[in-house]
Amino acid sequence: MIIVLRPDATQKQIDHITEKVKKLGLKPWVSKGVERTIIGVIGEEDVLRIQPLEVFAGVEKVMPILTPYKLVSRDFKKDDTKINIGSGVKVGGKKIVVMAGPCSVEDEKLLITIAKKVKAAGATVLRGGAFKPRTSPYSFQGLGEKGLKYLARAKKETGLLIVTELMDTRDIKLVEKYADIIQVGARNMQNFNLLKTVGKSKKPVLLKRGMSSTVRELLMSAEYILSEGNFNVMLCERGIRTFEDYTRFTLDINAVPSIKSLSHLPVIVDPSHATGRWGLVGPASKAAVAAGCDGLLIEVHSSPEDAFSDGSQSLIPENFSALMRELRKIALAVDRKI
Amino acid sequence: MIIVLRPDATQKQIDHITEKVKKLGLKPWVSKGVERTIIGVIGEEDVLRIQPLEVFAGVEKVMPILTPYKLVSRDFKKDDTKINIGSGVKVGGKKIVVMAGPCSVEDEKLLITIAKKVKAAGATVLRGGAFKPRTSPYSFQGLGEKGLKYLARAKKETGLLIVTELMDTRDIKLVEKYADIIQVGARNMQNFNLLKTVGKSKKPVLLKRGMSSTVRELLMSAEYILSEGNFNVMLCERGIRTFEDYTRFTLDINAVPSIKSLSHLPVIVDPSHATGRWGLVGPASKAAVAAGCDGLLIEVHSSPEDAFSDGSQSLIPENFSALMRELRKIALAVDRKI
Amino acid sequence: MIIVLRPDATQKQIDHITEKVKKLGLKPWVSKGVERTIIGVIGEEDVLRIQPLEVFAGVEKVMPILTPYKLVSRDFKKDDTKINIGSGVKVGGKKIVVMAGPCSVEDEKLLITIAKKVKAAGATVLRGGAFKPRTSPYSFQGLGEKGLKYLARAKKETGLLIVTELMDTRDIKLVEKYADIIQVGARNMQNFNLLKTVGKSKKPVLLKRGMSSTVRELLMSAEYILSEGNFNVMLCERGIRTFEDYTRFTLDINAVPSIKSLSHLPVIVDPSHATGRWGLVGPASKAAVAAGCDGLLIEVHSSPEDAFSDGSQSLIPENFSALMRELRKIALAVDRKI
């Protein structure tokens, strides 16, 4: 950690800071330049994080050197993490895993119809929300356990694995019972109790990036899960909030290679939420595969006109199927497969 | 709701849409312009919100006319809501209510010392977190119930009311027992289950704006609470995330009069989180009072150097006391009092 | 245009507005709903744009129906624009045009070395700034005309076409003399006099998106150029400013298909500025090709350690060459070529 002092910092202030640092069991070194004196601190930086050094008299700013996350970082583990999600499917290897299905689970028959179609097109995981985070209290809030049961039925009929969202710490047992992958939604990325709860679970977790969270904050949230013992975490880029309003969110495609370089965890991209327009899901999916993602989470609905949520960003099965054919070509071009 | 059609929309597409609208029990009217045909829909707009009209063939865009929130809006209730928070203190009236105290509750003695000082300076509510949302799993996470007990002791000693954060639906009984105002933090603004839980409580709620939530989304989250029966909600502007990085967040001062014009609920400003620098807390507080806020939430710590969290944005009691004197003058200038 | 009235709008206010609209030669129609009355206006919307209808008593909001740009839109011209930039090279067709070279022109010999290498790797246009917009007055500001002459020499030696930036209306003659494509930089996207100046030029223009401009604002700026008679405009996505700070900017990959659907003009992507890190230029370039761009603008420098500007985002020629090989595969996968 580097402590930059104000030009008018006194020797007394410098001494006060170095003493404080020493009391914490760390070693300070002072370097006096022409315009500024700086104090470097060697040792376990975490000890210092809890100290608000900016408030010490004479301090201009404090610059951390080390990243605050450990277990999720490439420094901690060099090799890519490969997560076994069941049925022999691995996320994080050569194969790009496609998770597809409706935004919310609405009707059993409809769900099974969609499931069969996405399976036929090459998806290996079925997505569908039984608990839905909705901005309006008057919107459809999901079917709850009934929705989970429909997912179970669809799994039985098709062999697809299931990814579904957990919204409340009280529902962990319920969701664990039905899900192969537990999704933590963007709005809950910093719901730290929820993170600890899935951290104690044995199920793989798909953690979505908050709409205004940086890549490093996403890694910190993943650190919560790993620090509780669950290392099977996939990170999901799903678009960030910016001033651009033609699309619902801005897909941060840079995040894919950025996360891959900072962390060993697999990266999934959700082109449906990241664009909010079904006409852009294709180009966004292709870009994600070309940029190196390990999986895709795509909304597919057989009659978007009747969907209870996010119909405008859903592909119909025919378009999804055509897209899968195109994605296969791009996957090959970057030495992956779908 | 206005449905704008594409220039190439066919009569068949137009008929398909109008039929769909009629089936929902609403009345469409079609207006053909030179460049575009539009379909207006009269009636209960909520029925249409669940229909993704954008996916209908021939539709270019859909523009809602009405706001999606009802109970929180000025249209629903003309007069300012005044919330009785206990001990005869009302939020939303002529008096600007000041809530002050440390970011997190750390030590009983220290808390009581701070409580006495902020009380002497004119605060009526003591703030302090027993459950702390922290970005790092390795940071201090709060004292939990022990912290709540310290708050109760401080209340008993000073007569200050208590505002403290609820982070997990499972802790509602516990927090209700000690708090006069239940705080929902910025990171939980769209934790909808938490909103429903405090909506069922009888305690007043202080709802903080998410760091990347619009004013209208804040109102939607408040709507969740009111729709469950709890009308005693204060809305808190605490800075939004922008590209500016000199300050930790950007205080959206426009939000104060914006919310006051859209809603009848009281508006609180948190200048400590909204700036992240104690040197800016003074000017930001003054601006908030001048702009018409109903309350302030200010971090005060008697030895910020030793604070476990957010020390760099805490005022020392002497500065807080001086600030209160200045705020009183501005309050008078805008015909309020502190 | 739709004028939404306040719930308490009076008949007198409604009459005042409809009269005003009629005076402008337009036809208003009034539709009274249960909760709101709205006034639709049919006709040339531009006439209304200059009228601040929001200020009329009784008006709640005004919602435009039509886009404010005309000449750049797909409605105006269905087919993709193909721009002949010289030497038989066309931008906007099946071939993806790669423009590569140093950020700024620094040394003649060095420039020619780089030019030869990017030519060998498959680039068809040489980029290089003679006039440099720099945030600090103390930074290298470019060589001016001397730099342009170096570019001319490099063109002569390699046959590469030249793209270079114009920063000042006073320099148009000078830049026109040397450039095959005139670049308007991100910081000048709304320098409207500069836009009019290049609009009167016969040279193709590469217009970079402002770092905080929406896609629609980019189209409006292009409209300035087309409205002066120059239809040979390429639009360049170069990253937007967001809260994410791991990368210098956030590449808005959604912008590529969005612009292609809204406009007939070709879209270029600058992965160097959009990431600010040379290690991310590869994945970003691949994503851009997969998403459907018509060209790439890539910084290449043979010794980035000695570059006067933006060295940290420059590829060395060997990496550029390897990237070109990978891009060719992706181009084929999306039925294009490089």
Place this chain on the structure above:
Amino acid sequence: MIIVLRPDATQKQIDHITEKVKKLGLKPWVSKGVERTIIGVIGEEDVLRIQPLEVFAGVEKVMPILTPYKLVSRDFKKDDTKINIGSGVKVGGKKIVVMAGPCSVEDEKLLITIAKKVKAAGATVLRGGAFKPRTSPYSFQGLGEKGLKYLARAKKETGLLIVTELMDTRDIKLVEKYADIIQVGARNMQNFNLLKTVGKSKKPVLLKRGMSSTVRELLMSAEYILSEGNFNVMLCERGIRTFEDYTRFTLDINAVPSIKSLSHLPVIVDPSHATGRWGLVGPASKAAVAAGCDGLLIEVHSSPEDAFSDGSQSLIPENFSALMRELRKIALAVDRKI
């Protein structure tokens, strides 16, 4: 400057970097920690800014210690700059200077009417654009020199000083002839040639913050002007672009005390553009005065319904006059006057 090395940096890489630093005439010191080695560099940091140190093998990141601006900083000049704008009026002292008038100059008679009214209400400077930056080429672009002449007439009739915008380096002589303060608009904040041009002028400059520029970038742009010899620069906060869309921009009220602490230059606030809604201009103006601004730039139009630009954010003279009375009270409360 602090150079943080990668955990796997070799001694050879370290030596290469320290040699490079020494060659530039600077003194490096190397400090090896448990997890990272860092190299500190003492001396003139500007020399290093032109070197892209991030590209050196073994480097993880580079952190500057010193600010890149000099002349505008408080370190360079402790005392507040007071700018004599003519007629004995000073900006930057105890008196808060109010500049008011229409967005654009449209009609001579109308302008003089407005001028008389704002003068009567207490304004000392008349604002009004003769050259207008407009996003659409089809919008009113300003009257040019004719508009400047109208301003001159209004000045003669009322004694008000004139602030008006310069958009093109070619118009400097013309604008200098009529203006008491030359305005550089938000869209031109990084039009560096324009900055150099006004830097060579003897007239005071009002520099508006770009809508997506940080406070530090605003200071860098001001540095351009000061470095050319013109020290009479006022910095103007006019709202930044964020995701919030209820208001046109987000007034960054934190910027007022931030700039005052970083720089000696006076700070002006433009509440009209910063909100985009006349109903919010009052609260925003009051907040600005309470936060410590040195001046206000307010749009006033006697018939906003007929304004050619930005009518919806203009106050009518009666409202402006009432606002001035309220602002006087707040100014007194913070020991200033209006």
